[in-house]
Amino acid sequence: MSDKTLKKLRCLIIGASHAGVNFAFALRREGWEGQIILYDADPELPYHRPPLSKTYLTNEAGMSVTPLKSAESYERGDIQLNLGVKVASIDSKTKKILLEDGSFQSYDKLILATGARPIVPSIPGLDTAKKVFPIRTVADVEGIRYALEDNPKKKIVVIGGGYIGLEIAASLKKLGVHVTVLEREERILARVASSEMSDFFYKLHTQNGVELLAGKNVISIEGDKENNVVVCSDGTKYPADIIILGAGIHVNTELAEHAGLTIKNGIKVDQTSKTSDEDIYAIGDCTLHYNPHYKRYVRLESVQNAVDQAKIAATTICGKEAVYDAIPWFWSDQYDIKLQIVGLFDGYDNMVIRKEEKDKPCFSIWYFREDELLSVYAINNAKAYVLGTKFLKTNQLLHKRNLSDATIELKSASLMST
Amino acid sequence: MAKITFITKEGETIELEGTSGSVMELAVEHNVKGIDGDCGGVCSCATCHVHVRSEDVSKTGSASEIETDMLELDDFANEYSRLSCQLQISDALDGVVLTIAN
Numbered sequence: 001m002s003d004k005t006l007k008k009l010r011c012l013i014i015g016a017s018h019a020g021v022n023f024a025f026a027l028r029r030e031g032w033e034g035q036i037i038l039y040d041a042d043p044e045l046p047y048h049r050p051p052l053s054k055t056y057l058t059n060e061a062g063m064s065v066t067p068l069k070s071a072e073s074y075e076r077g078d079i080q081l082n083l084g085v086k087v088a089s090i091d092s093k094t095k096k097i098l099l100e101d102g103s104f105q106s107y108d109k110l111i112l113a114t115g116a117r118p119i120v121p122s123i124p125g126l127d128t129a130k131k132v133f134p135i136r137t138v139a140d141v142e143g144i145r146y147a148l149e150d151n152p153k154k155k156i157v158v159i160g161g162g163y164i165g166l167e168i169a170a171s172l173k174k175l176g177v178h179v180t181v182l183e184r185e186e187r188i189l190a191r192v193a194s195s196e197m198s199d200f201f202y203k204l205h206t207q208n209g210v211e212l213l214a215g216k217n218v219i220s221i222e223g224d225k226e227n228n229v230v231v232c233s234d235g236t237k238y239p240a241d242i243i244i245l246g247a248g249i250h251v252n253t254e255l256a257e258h259a260g261l262t263i264k265n266g267i268k269v270d271q272t273s274k275t276s277d278e279d280i281y282a283i284g285d286c287t288l289h290y291n292p293h294y295k296r297y298v299r300l301e302s303v304q305n306a307v308d309q310a311k312i313a314a315t316t317i318c319g320k321e322a323v324y325d326a327i328p329w330f331w332s333d334q335y336d337i338k339l340q341i342v343g344l345f346d347g348y349d350n351m352v353i354r355k356e357e358k359d360k361p362c363f364s365i366w367y368f369r370e371d372e373l374l375s376v377y378a379i380n381n382a383k384a385y386v387l388g389t390k391f392l393k394t395n396q397l398l399h400k401r402n403l404s405d406a407t408i409e410l411k412s413a414s415l416m417s418t
Numbered sequence: 419m420a421k422i423t424f425i426t427k428e429g430e431t432i433e434l435e436g437t438s439g440s441v442m443e444l445a446v447e448h449n450v451k452g453i454d455g456d457c458g459g460v461c462s463c464a465t466c467h468v469h470v471r472s473e474d475v476s477k478t479g480s481a482s483e484i485e486t487d488m489l490e491l492d493d494f495a496n497e498y499s500r501l502s503c504q505l506q507i508s509d510a511l512d513g514v515v516l517t518i519a520n
Contacts, residue, residue: 025449029451048458050457050458050460051458054460066443066458066459069446069447069449070447072447073447073448073449076449077449303456303457303458303463304456304463307454307456329463331457331460331462331463333460338460338462338484340462382461382483382484382487382488383487383490385487385488386487386488386490386491387490389491390491
């Protein structure tokens with residue numbers, strides 16, 4: 001193709017969060033000369049989402065979001081931002097998207113970075129309850145801040161004891177409010193951590209004054225004009241000035257589904273992040289993709305996956321070879337505890353728990369399937385996290401007895417098994 | 419106000435001025451290649467790795483324990499390595515030269 005033709009190409013990106021924005025800049029960096037247009041329903045300049053549950057409410061520097069890129073960056077990169085704009089549908093046959101205002105835009109390449117939205121559980125009374133907030137957008141967290149303003153002594157009930165629920169509970173506790181977390185499963189973090197890790201976080205939150213209750217199935221929200229009462233199936237009731245939803249997410253696959261793309265617990269993509277349509281790619285939380293390290297399809301809710309898939313898709317579209325082979329990583333900050341996770345622990349059948357001798361909690365849990373290392377969960381222990389990452393990348397066999405002995409230094413040489 | 423010089427892997431020199439925030443944020447703001455800052459600056463990803471020019475180490479100070487551990491993720495780590503999200507911009511950083519590791 002001539003240079004002139006290349007300049008006429010148009011790439012549209014639906015969703016301007018970590019995946020979409022990183023993709024746009026990566027595409028430009030990889031040499032795309034045509035138009036790049038980002039769309040997002042959120043009117044805010046795209047921002048980092050992890051701080052919303054972690055530090056946004058307690059940031060000493062004042063309430064402010066951290067933009068992913070400055071407004072000038074988009075101008076310099078010749079990346080057009082259409083914010084506060086909803087995409088209504090995709091016509092993959094004529095290669096056009098239809099916006100909610102009725103206008104069309106044609107594309108040569110289309111990127112779906114549609115992410116996910118918080119689940120609003122079908123609990124009777126929740127739809128009419130007062131001051132109910134999920135945690136996904138800056139508007140959600142601003143809503144919480146505003147609701148707290150007139151009276152910081154309010155009672156808050158968080159429905160769901162996953163990472164988001166626990167992170168926001170820690171933030172709110174720092175502000176001095178009364179926080180109750182209601183988890184439906186028999187333990188917090190039931191889906192995403194082993195019981196040892198759940199126990200650690202249970203104690204951490206309890207020590208910090210959070211009322212953390214597992215096995216609590218919320219069945220209705222009662223209340224009068226001013227107050228909500230959260231009712232559980234065991235008959236217990238919890239008054240709540242504010243209700244926060246941390247009950248997981250729904251993947252936004254509707255646009256892709258109507259466009260006829262293959263959907264299976266997410267938008268199915270290949271190792272270059274391409275969907276079942278030659279000119280449509282999908283990246284980030286919304287994708288179901290193959291992970292070669294674990295040899296199975298996974299759907300991940302993480303910054304790492306968003307950023308890595310963005311880079312792979314951009315490289316591929318610019319005609320270079322790249323395949324997604326990242327080892328997933330995650331982090332969570334709660335109080336003064338940093339949890340770092342590398343790998344996926346699902347399917348483990350044994351573990352090594354290693355506690356370092358330090359004043360504050362510092363330990364790591366190493367999950368194995370037989371002798372194969374699957375994942376490392378490190379608490380205030382970046383060293384274990386980093387070593388775990390290296391071992392996973394090289395499929396290193398480990399000397400488990402040395403690993404479990406904290407008097408033996410945590411370094412490659414003493415842990416490798418031959 | 420501090421003037422900070424970045425040298426990319428390709429040898430391009432970029433001079434930027436900042437007054438607050440971290441060096442990582444300054445670099446990301448200006449799209450400096452090789453500084454990603456994926457985790458937003460909480461020392462969790464090691465995608466903002468720089469090498470401090472030896473004579474500037476007195477200005478930047480040395481890495482904390484978690485930072486040193488995280489730097490181990492990168493094969494290019496050496497005694498001059500820092501994660502730029504941990505370098506807060508102040509007048510004290512004026513004139514530093516940072517070579518981007520990736």
